[in-house]
Amino acid sequence: MTSPVNRQILLARRPSGIPQAGDFELVSRPVPEPGPAQVLVRNAFLSVEPAMRGWVSAVPNYSEPVPIGGVMRSFTAGWIHRSNHPDYPVGTRVTGLFGWQDFAVADVSAIEQVITDNDLPLSTYLGVLGINGVTAHYGLREMGRPLPGETVVVSTAAGAVGSCVGQIARLMGCRAVGIAGGAEKTRQCVEQFGFDAAVDYKAADFSDRLAEACAGGVHVYFDNTAGPISDAVMRHLANRARVVVCGTASLSSWDPWPQGPRVERHLLVKRASMAGFVIFDHAEHHPQARRDLAQWIREGRLVYQEDVLDGMEQAPDAIAGLYRGENRGKRLIRIANAP
């Protein structure tokens, strides 16, 4: 199942706002050779994340922007196809920031995970056991610090991070309220992911339904959207509420900088806090998070959904599709089948 060439998705131009299909270019290059002590990784799954918008933006960010003409940055899962390192034999399943391409040459230090368990599908290591699950675990437990009985509200609740946040909140003894777009996703929040309540932000009665679902006050708000959804939640903060700023998916651009209701008075009157985090800062937390998440999956206490697109040619439009709300669960691109 090896490809004779290395197909790559390059960033063709700097997107304004949400990256669209036309901002990328598919090229074919020779398969590279690993150097001394390096490995050649064969990617099987490419990840698609809302955060990619930031990775290609020239606006200051937590990581260097992907250069024009560079391979699109992405987590991928695959296996070692050739190896010049004795500790990393051919066939080892790995994940890493190996980009939207068939093959990547990498130093072994660039390998994010060496997957030794064989009972869970390779794709899960990009979603519920990858950056999404780890983000939910760290953000909720270490930043939000909810106590049993508290109400945890999460936006993009049917998504890869949000669905995980809601389920972990329930496992911690909290009441979980999800916010999602449309009847299908809110139903999924309750029926599939076990949220206590879910509110449709696209519905005309969103504000009333949210007030109902948060009648006792919001103790932790796990914010994946910013924008009007978050403005509505801020009005229901409980005393000493913690707002965890994880993403800003509802804002299509930061140029011009978006305006909104000022938050200072909420924070002051409710003695509340609002804090952002970047999961890459907390690598020391990842192994324990992955052990917890895998354990919960095996016990049937944590479910996940994947939205798998087939073929690398799907990648260029896949980020815009996330922002159009098309995906159901973690979006992945499958470009090869495991050997």
Added chain:
Amino acid sequence: MTSPVNRQILLARRPSGIPQAGDFELVSRPVPEPGPAQVLVRNAFLSVEPAMRGWVSAVPNYSEPVPIGGVMRSFTAGWIHRSNHPDYPVGTRVTGLFGWQDFAVADVSAIEQVITDNDLPLSTYLGVLGINGVTAHYGLREMGRPLPGETVVVSTAAGAVGSCVGQIARLMGCRAVGIAGGAEKTRQCVEQFGFDAAVDYKAADFSDRLAEACAGGVHVYFDNTAGPISDAVMRHLANRARVVVCGTASLSSWDPWPQGPRVERHLLVKRASMAGFVIFDHAEHHPQARRDLAQWIREGRLVYQEDVLDGMEQAPDAIAGLYRGENRGKRLIRIANAP
């Protein structure tokens, strides 16, 4: 020096925005009698605080709004004039929320401070040793948690809280940058209060001067204003910055709710936090804060400025005057001289 009557400033109507002189009414009532185990306090100094705007607002707040027709809520400093409690003899100097009036009957549990030291003026117990100093001490040390060498920025830097924040920051080994309105106040920040730099938010080159003063990034922003001043500071946050939300003095009204640049992206990209606090929640911290502050004053390491208006008839316009930026230092109304 006793008054034959009890003059009181009542809240005559609910202000819209900043309380103005016409929102209050001066009345004369009989001096009340303390009941069993109560004391009658003779107020000598009335406090004037920016926070009073919130105390008279009907918008939800951390305390019940002062009722229409009620005595204006205020910290005061004075002495016990009559006593029905053996542990609180006549002449004892006290502070408490005894209101804008000559006399107040109080349970002894309502006494905030019993002043036993005699070397510092009574007025200081309303400012630098009162709620302002304690707010600066708690907010900077417990919420901001600056480390030596970090840059601390404070708005309303020449004010009662701000001047104290800057000086404590310096005592903690930090670089202190003040923001104040006008050349006189910025000069005072540097020359009198020892800030490393001070920036005039009314100057045309505010943005450039702020950028210069914060070239290494802002580690702690002690925010007394919100509004455009804070929007400018947010653009200079360092990684892991802490924004301490103490007041919103630059915003004249919360109805309609003011809009501003969204903060989420700053918090996310800089892994920063923003948190509000209400000093009344932290009574356990007050005694230590007062001991530290008094010690620093005695050692000459902490200076303060007072803006004393004479006579109760000055009170009704005194809050509006704060918001007009008239005061130089802690604003007080003197209504009696110590016996």
